[in-house]
Amino acid sequence: MKNYPFRKIEKKWTAFWLKKKVFQPDLKKAKNPFYNLMMFPYPSAEGLHVGNMYAFTGSDIYGRFKRMQGCDVFEPIGLDGFGIHSENYAIKIGAHPMKQAKKTEKNFYRQLQMIGNGFAWDNRLQTYDPEYYRWTQWIFTELFKAGLAFRKKSPVNWCPSCKTVLADEQVISGKCERCDSEVVKKDLEQWFFKTTKYAGKLLDNLDKLDWSEKVKIAQKNWIGRSEGALIKFSVSGLKSPISVFTTRPDTILGATYLVLAPESAVIQSLRKKIKNWEEVEKYIAKSAGKSEAERISEEREKTGVELKGVKAINPSNNMEIPIWVSDYVVAGYGTGAIMAVPAYDERDFAFSEKFGLPVVKAPLIPKDQAIKQTKAKRTTEYRLRDWLISRQRYWGPPIPLVYCGHCAEALNNLGPKRAKAKGWSKGEIENPGWIPVKEKNLPVVLPFVKDFRPTGSGSSPLASVKSFYETPCPRCGETGHRETDVSDTFLDSAWYFLRYPSVTDKKRAFDPKLTKKWLPVDMYLGGAEHAVLHLLYSRFLTMALKDLGYLDFEEPFATFHAHGLLLRNGAKISKSKGNVINPDDYIKKFGADAFRMHLMFLGPLEEGGDFRDAGIVGITRLLDRVWNFVIHFKPRKKKNLSPWLHASIKKITKNLSDLRYNVAIAELMIIMNKFSEHPDEVSKQDLETFVLMLAPFTPFLSEEIWLILGNKPSVHSKPWPSYEESGIESGSFELVIQVNGRVRDRVEVESGIEAKEAEKIALGRPKVRAFLKGSKPIRVIFVEGRLINIVV
RNA sequence: GCCCAGGUGGCGGAAUGGUAUACGCGAAGGACUUAAAAUCCUUUGUUCGCAAGGACUUGUGGGUUCGAGUCCCACCCUGGGCACCA
Numbered sequence: 001m002k003n004y005p006f007r008k009i010e011k012k013w014t015a016f017w018l019k020k021k022v023f024q025p026d027l028k029k030a031k032n033p034f035y036n037l038m039m040f041p042y043p044s045a046e047g048l049h050v051g052n053m054y055a056f057t058g059s060d061i062y063g064r065f066k067r068m069q070g071c072d073v074f075e076p077i078g079l080d081g082f083g084i085h086s087e088n089y090a091i092k093i094g095a096h097p098m099k100q101a102k103k104t105e106k107n108f109y110r111q112l113q114m115i116g117n118g119f120a121w122d123n124r125l126q127t128y129d130p131e132y133y134r135w136t137q138w139i140f141t142e143l144f145k146a147g148l149a150f151r152k153k154s155p156v157n158w159c160p161s162c163k164t165v166l167a168d169e170q171v172i173s174g175k176c177e178r179c180d181s182e183v184v185k186k187d188l189e190q191w192f193f194k195t196t197k198y199a200g201k202l203l204d205n206l207d208k209l210d211w212s213e214k215v216k217i218a219q220k221n222w223i224g225r226s227e228g229a230l231i232k233f234s235v236s237g238l239k240s241p242i243s244v245f246t247t248r249p250d251t252i253l254g255a256t257y258l259v260l261a262p263e264s265a266v267i268q269s270l271r272k273k274i275k276n277w278e279e280v281e282k283y284i285a286k287s288a289g290k291s292e293a294e295r296i297s298e299e300r301e302k303t304g305v306e307l308k309g310v311k312a313i314n315p316s317n318n319m320e321i322p323i324w325v326s327d328y329v330v331a332g333y334g335t336g337a338i339m340a341v342p343a344y345d346e347r348d349f350a351f352s353e354k355f356g357l358p359v360v361k362a363p364l365i366p367k368d369q370a371i372k373q374t375k376a377k378r379t380t381e382y383r384l385r386d387w388l389i390s391r392q393r394y395w396g397p398p399i400p401l402v403y404c405g406h407c408a409e410a411l412n413n414l415g416p417k418r419a420k421a422k423g424w425s426k427g428e429i430e431n432p433g434w435i436p437v438k439e440k441n442l443p444v445v446l447p448f449v450k451d452f453r454p455t456g457s458g459s460s461p462l463a464s465v466k467s468f469y470e471t472p473c474p475r476c477g478e479t480g481h482r483e484t485d486v487s488d489t490f491l492d493s494a495w496y497f498l499r500y501p502s503v504t505d506k507k508r509a510f511d512p513k514l515t516k517k518w519l520p521v522d523m524y525l526g527g528a529e530h531a532v533l534h535l536l537y538s539r540f541l542t543m544a545l546k547d548l549g550y551l552d553f554e555e556p557f558a559t560f561h562a563h564g565l566l567l568r569n570g571a572k573i574s575k576s577k578g579n580v581i582n583p584d585d586y587i588k589k590f591g592a593d594a595f596r597m598h599l600m601f602l603g604p605l606e607e608g609g610d611f612r613d614a615g616i617v618g619i620t621r622l623l624d625r626v627w628n629f630v631i632h633f634k635p636r637k638k639k640n641l642s643p644w645l646h647a648s649i650k651k652i653t654k655n656l657s658d659l660r661y662n663v664a665i666a667e668l669m670i671i672m673n674k675f676s677e678h679p680d681e682v683s684k685q686d687l688e689t690f691v692l693m694l695a696p697f698t699p700f701l702s703e704e705i706w707l708i709l710g711n712k713p714s715v716h717s718k719p720w721p722s723y724e725e726s727g728i729e730s731g732s733f734e735l736v737i738q739v740n741g742r743v744r745d746r747v748e749v750e751s752g753i754e755a756k757e758a759e760k761i762a763l764g765r766p767k768v769r770a771f772l773k774g775s776k777p778i779r780v781i782f783v784e785g786r787l788i789n790i791v792v
Numbered sequence: 793g794c795c796c797a798g799g800u801g802g803c804g805g806a807a808u809g810g811u812a813u814a815c816g817c818g819a820a821g822g823a824c825u826u827a828a829a830a831u832c833c834u835u836u837g838u839u840c841g842c843a844a845g846g847a848c849u850u851g852u853g854g855g856u857u858c859g860a861g862u863c864c865c866a867c868c869c870u871g872g873g874c875a876c877c878a
Contacts (some may be wrong), residue, residue: 001831173875214796214873221795221874228878246878259878326876333877340878346793347876383877426807531873536848565872601816603805607797610804618816621831663806664817673815686798734812741859781858791858 003620004040006591010700014113017750023075023118029502030072035518036063037497039433039526039534040078042085043104045093048111050581050599050611051573053568058605058659059525060117064696065656066523067118068720074518075118076500078125079108082133083489083587084162084178086150087395091453094664097395101128110585116592117700118716121424123503127492133397134443135509139541140389141400141436144490147426148194148544149389151434155243155288155331156264156300156388158467163454165190167488168385169222169533177533185288191390191399191485196539199223199382204538205555208324209592212606213564218531224383229376231339233258233312235323237273242312245334248344249370252316253362255339258323259351262287265330267307270323275309279664280325287327302351303330314339314426315374316365316705326351334381336624375560387537391718392460396486400437404473404480408433428475434483435475442483451573451687460484494537495545497521497556510550521557528562535560561659564608566599573611581611593698594619600661622669623701626694629675635684642686645671646727652693653720661697668694684709689721736787737762739771753791755782 017023041052057325060075081101091095094454105126112119120303132448143149157166161181165188170177184367189730195202197219203223205218242258260266262284274280280422283305306324311320328347329338342359352359371378390399405550407428411419415431428435437444447468452461462468462484462630473480501514526534535557542556561567564573586595595728598616602609648671655664671690688709695702695715706715729751735758737745749758759780772792779791 002829094812222875224877226877244878248878280854328876329876338878341833344878347878350876381877383874528872545829601804612804612817615804615817622816624831662804665814666806669815734811738810738859741810741857746811781810783810787859789810 001628009704011251013700013703016764024120032071033071034071035521036075037521037524040080043079043108044102052581054564054599061696076123077119082127082396123500130443132285136397137400144427144761145425151431153189157183157184163456167388192386195387198543210513212408215531222532226381231376235312243335244337244339250364251341254341254343254360257321257340258312259329260325261329261331264336274307300356369585390485392723394461397485400444401483402435402480406478446546490537494541524557524560526571593701597697601665607658638683646723649721649723738789758788
């Protein structure tokens with residue numbers, strides 16, 4: 001038995017496919033478009049991670065399956081090369097990210113070529129390419145003009161190690177998503193995208209999406225809808241009352257004090273009345289300096305200070321109640337103020353215990369009445385925050401806005417109404433002095449800056465490049481000052497799937513005709529870790545672009561499936577554990593086909609798998625057997641498909657649709673085992689059917705043996721084998737005979753036999769008689785084509 | 793604490809309420825070989841038995857059912873997500 005010559009074969013077909021553009025659909029003429037998307041990688045200089053290959057292979061198999069089912073499959077790939085990840089790596093090795101990007105790009109595309117995916121190479125894109133980020137910036141200006149991008153000073157997440165602010169979604173359990181450092185709160189003025197505007201839609205649409213359930217649930221929790229009411233508590237001597245948000249207006253009789261978040265503006269307005277102001281101020285300052293982790297690490301031991309000298313009135317019973325400040329109340333949620341009901345809320349109870357406050361178990365009153373009585377307003381609150389989009393870093397698309405003092409003044413003189421009439425955009429009016437760069441002047445090119453490292457000063461390295469920031473105002477032409485922050489990498493990846501079909505379009509971000517034809521994405525496969533990052537941002541951006549009239553759909557991904565985590569010997573794969581797998585080594589040693597198939601055989605794609613080197617020989621054995629069987633194959637007279645194969649086709653087809661590739665591979669092994677047992681009974685059609693079903697898993701080998709069998713390439717554009725239900729039925733089956741639910745005997749019988757006949761056969765069997773011991777059956781259950789159960 | 797997913801041989805894992813342990817790895821024995829590798833054949837859940845055959849077995853304990861890995865209840869464990877969001 002020979003080993004199949006994978007090196008030769010893989011080289012040969014890579015060149016052939018490229019030359020013939022087998023996997024490059026005609027995007028304009030395609031009749032049956034199917035957009036098969038996988039999450040594009042962040043290219044690190046270490047090269048393609050085995051986890052990437054696991055995900056890409058899983059996605060590619062599906063794409064190949066759909067292609068054989070008659071779809072024009074579009075399977076693009078690109079590089080998400082802008083951002084902190086690439087930049088931090090460049091810093092580490094002392095290279096410049098701009099130069100480093102070119103190197104990693106070459107290496108990545110080399111590797112992506114090797115793994116045997118059917119990529120549409122003509123449509124690849126890189127987020128750091130000015131031809132790409134030109135349109136990322138255009139999206140920014142469009143959102144800005146529509147009032148969906150705005151500047152705001154607020155306490156934001158700051159990563160001291162990455163020296164930049166981060167979005168809420170990028171803080172994982174109080175730590176930076178990229179470097180794992182503890183994130184602190186800083187009061188800074190930053191750019192945001194108004195994701196909260198779409199909170200309701202982002203949540204409601206989830207029910208309509210065909211997505212992995214766990215991802216939908218993660219998004220649901222992250223958006224976090226709460227139905228409740230705003231209740232006003234008046235404060236003596238204060239004009240405006242304190243408004244609190246509660247989901248439990250029915251508990252209001254038990255509200256014995258109010259609590260304000262330390263950042264609450266209400267505290268400042270009460271300043272003159274507060275007798276212990278110094279103490280209060282000290283507390284506010286102390287909690288401002290705390291990191292998220294610190295607040296949590298104190299084991300939720302409650303802290304706080306009473307605002308002495310001020311009292312609020314509970315509108316339900318007109319009782320005077322004290323007001324406290326405590327950091328257990330979150331500033332950015334609701335109104336940043338709560339009514340504390342220690343009798344019905346654990347957290348309030350803990351606070352009361354600590355400070356000796358009364359716990360009044362007052363009766364509950366019906367919600368509606370409570371709302372009426374207190375003249376409260378029903379509202380819905382979301383946990384979701386606006387997307388903090390600016391970054392004080394170098395390696396990203398410059399935010400395409402210019403600050404102009406003259407325009408700020410002009411706007412002030414005009415007033416908002418006249419400004420609007422004169423054609424000032426919503427964004428310009430709401431963010432005085434900020435003017436978007438005109439479309440024709442995009443991209444704002446990221447200049448080459450020698451010292452690109454983050455400064456830590458709260459501004460990006462671009463802030464020290466005069467030739468960059470000094471620029472004429474796009475509106476009035478006077479000297480303006482460019483925004484020197486760049487945008488979040490996640491903005492690049494929030495729209496890349498829109499760009500793929502239109503990569504060659506120099507005039508628009510995306511061609512309307514191509515977009516209509518190919519989008520939304522038909523099948524998206526990627527990691528569940530992006531549930532509230534990339535997947536949420538993409539949905540937001542699609543909704544925003546739809547409202548701006550650029551798209552006619554509001555959900556970007558019709559179907560999304562999350563693949564599981566690839567482990568190694570039961571442990572997570574990480575550099576620190578030293579168990580990193582380099583796909584290059586395995587491809588060199590076993591071939592891309594064997595490596596692909598091995599990865600897919602480890603377990604169900606959506607559940608992940610445990611990579612063990614030992615197991616790969618099982619796959620190479622199979623492929624060697626297939627190879628030798630084909631090269632020695634001499635078809636006998638028999639031409640038709642063997643009847644037993646119908647059931648196999650059915651199983652494999654179903655398993656591919658369900659992404660249960662491991663089971664499909666097992667079935668392919670069973671077919672090969674049967675071929676080996678009775679080689680003389682294998683018809684040419686049998687073998688070809690097998691090769692067709694093998695093709696999505698082992699594209700190179702399959703193409704070669706397809707040719708050896710006398711067919712023209714490419715096997716990958718041939719129709720998927722069909723089966724007939726009638727072909728699955730055979731003349732007989734094995735009847736299982738149970739006595740009291742336990743299997744006692746089995747016997748081959750004619751298919752289609754009926755209950756009475758089966759009973760007669762069963763009762764005639766000596767084994768069954770032995771178990772019956774002469775007693776008569778009280779009940780007989782017959783399952784057609786399967787079993788008979790005799791109950792005594 | 794809350795919300796998901798899961799717990800099946802030595803290991804990865806199969807199983808529309810109907811033959812549990814498919815397929816693969818590993819292991820043991822044999823064939824070929826001077827020998828080894830490769831390959832091929834046989835065996836391989838536990839246990840009692842010389843055997844025929846029996847008993848037990850899908851995290852634990854209950855339940856529904858003629859029949860439960862699968863459905864229901866309670867609990868234990870593992871992995872993931874959220875975490876003072878009122």
